[in-house]
Amino acid sequence: EMQLVESGGLVVHPGGSLRLSCAVSGFTLNDYTMYWVRQAPGKGLEWVSLINWDGDDTYYSDSVKARFTISRDNSKKSLYLEMNSLRTEDTALYYCARGAVPRTWGGYFDLWGPGTLVTVSS
Amino acid sequence: QMTQSPSTLSASVGDRVTITCRASQSITTSLAWYQQKPGKAPHVLIYKASNLEGGVPSRFSGSGSGTEFTLTISSLQPDDSATFYCQQYDTYPWTFGQGTKVEIK
Numbered sequence: 001e002m003q004l005v006e007s008g009g010l011v012v013h014p015g016g017s018l019r020l021s022c023a024v025s026g027f028t029l030n031d032y033t034m035y036w037v038r039q040a041p042g043k044g045l046e047w048v049s050l051i052n053w054d055g056d057d058t059y060y061s062d063s064v065k066a067r068f069t070i071s072r073d074n075s076k077k078s079l080y081l082e083m084n085s086l087r088t089e090d091t092a093l094y095y096c097a098r099g100a101v102p103r104t105w106g107g108y109f110d111l112w113g114p115g116t117l118v119t120v121s122s
Numbered sequence: 123q124m125t126q127s128p129s130t131l132s133a134s135v136g137d138r139v140t141i142t143c144r145a146s147q148s149i150t151t152s153l154a155w156y157q158q159k160p161g162k163a164p165h166v167l168i169y170k171a172s173n174l175e176g177g178v179p180s181r182f183s184g185s186g187s188g189t190e191f192t193l194t195i196s197s198l199q200p201d202d203s204a205t206f207y208c209q210q211y212d213t214y215p216w217t218f219g220q221g222t223k224v225e226i227k
Contacts, residue, residue, distance in 0.1 A: 035216075045156075045164065045207055047216040061215050095163055108154035108211050110175070112163035 002026035002111055004096050009116030016086050020116055022079040022096030027111075030054065030074035033099035035109060036081050038092035048094070049081065052105045064090075086120045093117050124208055126219030134227045139195040141222045143208035148188045152212035155184055155193045158221075159204045167206075168193065200226055 008020040022034070036048040049060045049070040058070050069082040079096050093115040100110035123146040133139050143153065151171035156164035166175045168184035171191055181196045195202055203226050208219040 044221045045158075045209075045218040047218070050216075059214055100166070100169065106152075106211055106214070106216075108166055108169045108209060109156075109164075110166055110169075112165065114163055 004098065004111060004113035006094060006096050006113045006116035009094065009118045011119045011121060012086055013122055014086060014088055014120055016120070018083045018086065018118060020081040020083065020094055020096075020118070022081075022113060024077040024079065027098075029072070029077050029079075031102040033105040033107070034070075034072060034079045035097045035099065036070060036079075037095045037097055037109070037112075038090075039095070039115070040089075040092045043092075046092075050099070050105060051079070053103050057105065083118070086118075088120050091118060091120045124210055124217050124219040126206075126208055126222050128222060129220065130223045130225065132225045132227050133198050135198055135200060137198045139198050139202075139224065141193045141206055141208075141224075143186075143191045143193070143219050145189045145191075145210055147213075149210045149212035151187050152210055153184075153186070153191050154209045154211065155182075156207045156209065157202075157204045158207065164207060195224075198224075198226065202226070 003025045005023045033052045035050045051058050051070045067085045071080045095115045096113045097109035098111040099107045125144045153171045155168040158164040172184045183194045205221045205223045
């Protein structure tokens with residue numbers, strides 16, 4: 001069964017750092033572009049970042065650029081999101097998601113994890 | 123930017139329901155629709171504006187191109203109570219509509 005499972009969400013103070021992980025199973029990670037999408041409590045969905053299938057290309061939303069870093073380790077079947085200089089507005093459920101079409105980027109998301117909650121609060 | 127309407131709707135079982143999504147510029151047919159139930163991750167219903175994802179009931183359909191798109195539920199079922207989002211994937215940054223909450227009367 002194809003599955004994504006996020007971990008690493010915690011309560012952290014403003015200005016703090018956190019690293020999220022997404023464990024992949026049931027498919028070959030190195031064939032797919034991967035994404036992070038977040039959802040603030042009671043709000044809609046916001047795309048955060050993407051990394052292409054071999055890790056050569058990364059993109060970020062303006063709201064997290066220069067603070068967050070996406071990475072992947074295909075040998076460990078894992079995706080990561082390093083989050084620095086956290087703000088209260090970064091409080092959200094963070095989902096990892098798979099791009100639907102292998103070896104392309106800029107697509108829709110056909111597989112999602114259950115999410116991991118990041119709370120930024122003093 | 124993606125603008126969805128309405129933001130909420132209430133309809134009866136068996137009703138035909140339509141949700142609209144408008145893009146601020148042409149996105150050709152690079153549009154997906156997702157359904158999200160409370161406490162769950164979203165899952166894709168429609169991709170490339172009108173293609174039904176595998177396993178999705180045929181009462182869901184999508185149409186449109188350019189800047190105007192619709193998601194139609196031909197006969198609303200109790201299990202369709204959820205929030206629906208459109209998403210464009212034509213142009214960076216990938217953006218979602220603000221969501222439409224569908225309630226069953």
